[in-house]
Amino acid sequence: MRALVYHGPNDIGVEERPDPEPGPGEVLLRITATGICGSDLHGYTGENKRRHPGQIMGHETVGRIVAVGPDVPGLEPGRVATVNPVIGCGACAQCAAGTEQLCPRRKVIGVDREIASAFAELMLAPARNVVVLPQDLPEEFGALVEPLAVGYHAARSGRVGPDDAVLVIGGGPIGQACALAARRLGAEKVVVSEPAKARRGLVERLGFATIDPAAGDLADRVREVLGGPATAVLDAVGTSRTVGDGLRASSLGARLVLVGMGSRELTLAAFDVSTFERSIIGTFTYPSQDFRETAEWVASRPAGLEHLVDDRVGLDDAPGAFARLASGDLDASKVMVFPQGAPR
Ligand SMILES: NC(=O)c1ccc[n+]([C@@H]2O[C@H](COP(=O)([O-])OP(=O)(O)OC[C@H]3O[C@@H](n4cnc5c(N)ncnc54)[C@H](O)[C@@H]3O)[C@@H](O)[C@H]2O)c1
Numbered sequence: 001m002r003a004l005v006y007h008g009p010n011d012i013g014v015e016e017r018p019d020p021e022p023g024p025g026e027v028l029l030r031i032t033a034t035g036i037c038g039s040d041l042h043g044y045t046g047e048n049k050r051r052h053p054g055q056i057m058g059h060e061t062v063g064r065i066v067a068v069g070p071d072v073p074g075l076e077p078g079r080v081a082t083v084n085p086v087i088g089c090g091a092c093a094q095c096a097a098g099t100e101q102l103c104p105r106r107k108v109i110g111v112d113r114e115i116a117s118a119f120a121e122l123m124l125a126p127a128r129n130v131v132v133l134p135q136d137l138p139e140e141f142g143a144l145v146e147p148l149a150v151g152y153h154a155a156r157s158g159r160v161g162p163d164d165a166v167l168v169i170g171g172g173p174i175g176q177a178c179a180l181a182a183r184r185l186g187a188e189k190v191v192v193s194e195p196a197k198a199r200r201g202l203v204e205r206l207g208f209a210t211i212d213p214a215a216g217d218l219a220d221r222v223r224e225v226l227g228g229p230a231t232a233v234l235d236a237v238g239t240s241r242t243v244g245d246g247l248r249a250s251s252l253g254a255r256l257v258l259v260g261m262g263s264r265e266l267t268l269a270a271f272d273v274s275t276f277e278r279s280i281i282g283t284f285t286y287p288s289q290d291f292r293e294t295a296e297w298v299a300s301r302p303a304g305l306e307h308l309v310d311d312r313v314g315l316d317d318a319p320g321a322f323a324r325l326a327s328g329d330l331d332a333s334k335v336m337v338f339p340q341g342a343p344r
């Protein structure tokens with residue numbers, strides 16, 4: 001098979017690798033599309049040291065089942081499926097509870113170096129991580145389940161509901177997912193803060209109000225747009241500035257969900273947390289149930305999904321797409337790699 005292999009900082013290329021074969025409990029997928037995620041880009045530039053030379057990345061994916069190993073009932077070749085990349089040990093209390101993201105021995109497809117992942121023509125996945133989708137769904141939507149599940153888990157962890165006024169900070173794919181999830185959980189008042197014009201345009205096409213945080217005091221603008229301070233903040237950037245903005249723009253008792261991982265360390269105004277009884281909630285990926293519910297939601301074809309993919313490339317053009325995205329081109333939001341060739 002052909003695969004996109006990480007060689008080192010800012011260096012990624014297509015290589016030939018042996019076709020994998022499914023062992024017990026495994027499923028072999030022919031990959032249709034895999035999204036390039038912010039974390040892939042940070043790995044590509046060498047900024048986070050979590051990617052290693054020789055590694056095949058890719059965790060936002062959809063494909064067709066080609067073959068299954070022994071002991072895999074119910075997954076038929078030919079079916080379209082997405083893959084939950086969070087692999088728990090399967091033996092601990094967190095895994096038993098379906099909160100594999102809290103498993104101390106969790107591995108993540110696309111992140112852990114020993115797992116050959118989804119920027120390739122073929123990929124193996126544990127059968128319990130494979131989620132079958134309707135055959136008539138536009139296949140690339142399946143690769144959106146993963147980032148959308150990140151937003152869904154963030155919004156659920158912030159207990160977002162119909163009575164909330166929600167501020168989403170950041171209009172990238174994760175911010176978009178947070179806003180869509182807040183709407184899906186019943187929130188009608190949702191505003192997204194995003195400095196890049198092209199991204200504000202995309203968020204507005206999804207039907208959300210936007211604020212340019214560079215154009216004035218964010219807290220004032222949020223009060224104008226939401227009719228009061230935010231009761232829940234979903235920070236999909238994760239810097240001292242955005243956490244500070246989120247605290248100032250939110251009500252007493254507000255929940256601020258830190259899903260963005262823009263900085264390793266934060267400085268924050270402690271009294272803005274304590275004296276206002278605000279809580280800061282960290283989230284990482286999702287429990288398997290949140291992933292499945294997001295897959296079901298995507299399968300129902302909610303309005304807006306058609307706006308989320310803005311560029312499609314084959315494997316040979318993928319290195320160029322990585323370079324362009326890493327250079328900070330924010331006109332593209334979600335670029336998808338099609339290992340069997342990009343659709344025309
Ligand atoms: N916790 C998790 O499970 C998880 C999963 C995936 C991604 N992430 C993290 O979430 C973050 C967002 O991911 P993404 O793919 O959307 O990234 P992205 O870089 O595509 O988008 C971030 C957006 O934030 C905007 N932004 C920058 N400064 C801002 C500010 N001061 N106020 C408002 N917006 C601002 C940028 O213009 C950009 O559009 C990243 O840090 C990523 O590592 C976390």
Ligand SMILES: [Zn+2]
Pocket residue numbers: 037038039059060146147
């Ligand atoms: Zn991702």
Ligand SMILES: [Zn+2]
Pocket residue numbers: 088089090091092093094095103104105106
């Ligand atoms: Zn476990």
